[in-house]
Amino acid sequence: MAGQAPSRRELLQALTLAGLASTFCGFSRWSYALAEEVDPHHHQDAPVQIAHAAYTPQFFSPHEYRTVEVLADLILPATEDGSHQLQPGAKQAGVAEFIDFMVSSDPSLQPQFRDGLAWLDKASEPAGFAALSREQPNALLERLAYKAKHRESEKTGQQFFRLFRKYTVMGFYTSRIGLESLDYPGLKFYGASPGCTHEGNPEHIGL
Amino acid sequence: MDSYDVIVIGTGAGGGMTIKTLCEAGLKVCALNAGRQLDPAKDFRQHKQPYDLKFRSFDSPARRKISIGYMDSEYVSPDVWEHDIAYSTAPGTSWTWPRCNGVGGKTNFWGRSAARMGDIDFKAASRDGCDVDWPVSYADMAPYYTRVEEFIGVASTIQNRPSNPDGHYLPAMKFRCMDYIIEAGAKKSGIPYLPDRMAQLTEAHNEHPACHYCGNCTEGCDVGAFFSSPYFLLPKAHETGNFELRTNAIARQILVDSDGRAKGVAYVERNTRREVEVYAKAVVAAASCVSTAQIMLNSRSRQWPTGIANSSGQLGRNLCDHLYGTAGYGYLPQLLGQPSFPDNVSSATIAWLPRWQNLDNPKQEKFIRGYSFYPGGGCDVFPYYSEDIEGFGASYKAEIKRRYPTPVNFTTQAPSQRSDKNFVDVDPEKRDIFGTPQIRIHFEWDDNTLKMWEHSCQSCEELFHNMGGVFQGRSEPESPGWSLHETGTCRMGDDPKKFVTNRFGQAHDVPNLYCADASVFLNCTDKTTTLSVLAFSLRTAEYIVQQFKAGQHTSVAPRQG
Numbered sequence: 001m002a003g004q005a006p007s008r009r010e011l012l013q014a015l016t017l018a019g020l021a022s023t024f025c026g027f028s029r030w031s032y033a034l035a036e037e038v039d040p041h042h043h044q045d046a047p048v049q050i051a052h053a054a055y056t057p058q059f060f061s062p063h064e065y066r067t068v069e070v071l072a073d074l075i076l077p078a079t080e081d082g083s084h085q086l087q088p089g090a091k092q093a094g095v096a097e098f099i100d101f102m103v104s105s106d107p108s109l110q111p112q113f114r115d116g117l118a119w120l121d122k123a124s125e126p127a128g129f130a131a132l133s134r135e136q137p138n139a140l141l142e143r144l145a146y147k148a149k150h151r152e153s154e155k156t157g158q159q160f161f162r163l164f165r166k167y168t169v170m171g172f173y174t175s176r177i178g179l180e181s182l183d184y185p186g187l188k189f190y191g192a193s194p195g196c197t198h199e200g201n202p203e204h205i206g207l
Numbered sequence: 208m209d210s211y212d213v214i215v216i217g218t219g220a221g222g223g224m225t226i227k228t229l230c231e232a233g234l235k236v237c238a239l240n241a242g243r244q245l246d247p248a249k250d251f252r253q254h255k256q257p258y259d260l261k262f263r264s265f266d267s268p269a270r271r272k273i274s275i276g277y278m279d280s281e282y283v284s285p286d287v288w289e290h291d292i293a294y295s296t297a298p299g300t301s302w303t304w305p306r307c308n309g310v311g312g313k314t315n316f317w318g319r320s321a322a323r324m325g326d327i328d329f330k331a332a333s334r335d336g337c338d339v340d341w342p343v344s345y346a347d348m349a350p351y352y353t354r355v356e357e358f359i360g361v362a363s364t365i366q367n368r369p370s371n372p373d374g375h376y377l378p379a380m381k382f383r384c385m386d387y388i389i390e391a392g393a394k395k396s397g398i399p400y401l402p403d404r405m406a407q408l409t410e411a412h413n414e415h416p417a418c419h420y421c422g423n424c425t426e427g428c429d430v431g432a433f434f435s436s437p438y439f440l441l442p443k444a445h446e447t448g449n450f451e452l453r454t455n456a457i458a459r460q461i462l463v464d465s466d467g468r469a470k471g472v473a474y475v476e477r478n479t480r481r482e483v484e485v486y487a488k489a490v491v492a493a494a495s496c497v498s499t500a501q502i503m504l505n506s507r508s509r510q511w512p513t514g515i516a517n518s519s520g521q522l523g524r525n526l527c528d529h530l531y532g533t534a535g536y537g538y539l540p541q542l543l544g545q546p547s548f549p550d551n552v553s554s555a556t557i558a559w560l561p562r563w564q565n566l567d568n569p570k571q572e573k574f575i576r577g578y579s580f581y582p583g584g585g586c587d588v589f590p591y592y593s594e595d596i597e598g599f600g601a602s603y604k605a606e607i608k609r610r611y612p613t614p615v616n617f618t619t620q621a622p623s624q625r626s627d628k629n630f631v632d633v634d635p636e637k638r639d640i641f642g643t644p645q646i647r648i649h650f651e652w653d654d655n656t657l658k659m660w661e662h663s664c665q666s667c668e669e670l671f672h673n674m675g676g677v678f679q680g681r682s683e684p685e686s687p688g689w690s691l692h693e694t695g696t697c698r699m700g701d702d703p704k705k706f707v708t709n710r711f712g713q714a715h716d717v718p719n720l721y722c723a724d725a726s727v728f729l730n731c732t733d734k735t736t737t738l739s740v741l742a743f744s745l746r747t748a749e750y751i752v753q754q755f756k757a758g759q760h761t762s763v764a765p766r767q768g
Binding site: 074075076077079087089098102104105106107138141145146147165166167169170171172173174175176179181182183185186187188189190191192193194195196198203204205207 | 254256257258265270381382383384386388390391409418419420421422541542545547548549586587588589590593594597598599600603604605607608613677
């Protein structure tokens, strides 16, 4: 049993460390740690403070970036739960920054995003998508999002919406906020094999 | 240069077990491993949250380009998976081959399902007339299975099923919500749903800690709570003082003396690309099925013009693999809107649907033999199902949350049967960057395997209906190679004209050359390979020790302590 207790302890420390990782200067709302940047011998160090600086897009123009922010937040907005608690959305999770990072690091995505955002603006003339008032973007997005409302002439827009929604979901649900919103049960310690608690109802009817 | 008693090529399940057994018996062993030593603290990031990875687990574009898929992701260091040793495929063959050449090989990441094979497998040919029986019976192998299970720790229950001999088990993992729902459906379908045989420690065992159910086992465990060669086997060998491990040593050729017997191995140093020779009284090839065949086929000499120990012409032939595919995926509406359940931590299969076809009557179905199913699903680290939901906004977000505990899917594990069309040979033209002739793979699924796949798709759709699930679709079968369960190429049998190795994995032609991996298996079965690789290699290693003791390998006296 020699090596067991220390390694368990180390592991707990590693888990605690995960959220306190060093930050990357480019981002204001989310942080990550490359494994090689985490020194396992310095678990006791004070956590690095994450600066909330203004974010400078790496790929998108300021106008495009504004559209990315608006669109991401329309797809996954902050919502209220049953007890009127605010549940954060794309804006709070820094999804626009994530999308900018992913697109800036992958040239093969860049034309699709650039053309798609231009398409959105064209479909929202004359003001442009980001300047649409609250109900107007929903009418346009519904045409792109629901098969029953698709228009033959808007194929480009539909494809872009699908791509953009995918990246919004990727950004949101891999953020701490997004994982907490799902109450992701993994990466935790369980003392015993966690089992079903619905005794006497194996078919789980009427939960 | 030092001379050794035995050189072992490979340090995975077969190599690791052989090394441990030989070292503990006092033999001096040199192991050659094609990759480097892995450092779990640095190379495995399974305790990282996605937001602690630069690309949030989606990998950099550069990594995505070279990734072979599977576990070759941001969660592990890029060179954990082999990208430098090229192989080729014959026209018409699609072969996806994730190779881990780090020390311990695939045991670092394996799926941990560890069922015994039985006489229904070893004597299958006698039952259905196809191919030939294995040269061993279950009675021969049972004691080895027991010793392996007691050593590595396997969690399961006693099930009394004709296709699955029971073993010695740690307490099984508990069923999750989805397991009870599937079990009830399976009962209506008349098919079994039982705890899998999981080589994952439900309690501390042999100085290894119990599993903490974090759920990311397939990215590598850094506490060693499931069997892997570097945590369980190699330390025991190091303790003896009889073990030397050479890493980044890519075995190229088995060297022979004037009688055609093995006298050593020539390997290439990965970093310097220099060729080095090392000598021993016996050689064990345990590089995994296809790589073992590559080394032996490339070991051409005056005595062995078509590859060492290939007088039968069977070296590299009889390649089999498991067809993997998602026979059905969908969700369980019973769990819609439920809180996220820790019981849905989804990395372990926990349960399986062991073979239920052709048990009483070997020719009951339109195919011979049988396949098994593994269930998956639950609260995953990422809501992949979000792509299937229409819409956006608050309702979309709410639906993602509502569906979170419900996903379910089934993976078919269907064994291919021996075929003349499926084999490996040496590519006559292409060499890898180390100058070694590449192995060339010829493979296609046989009709029997495709019929099993069809049957599994039908069974799965019926199961979805019976468990009250919503069936959404299925995948195409994965490319061959994907399961990492390839077998054959050096099959064992009593007749030297038909088989490369004898029932102990000893080459018929070259008595001081052994194979200790799945290359000696007659075929795939509905079970996974690792537990059997461990049992067979333990038996082979003890046979080698006996041969040394009997003076068969011109041994010096076994060393003390």
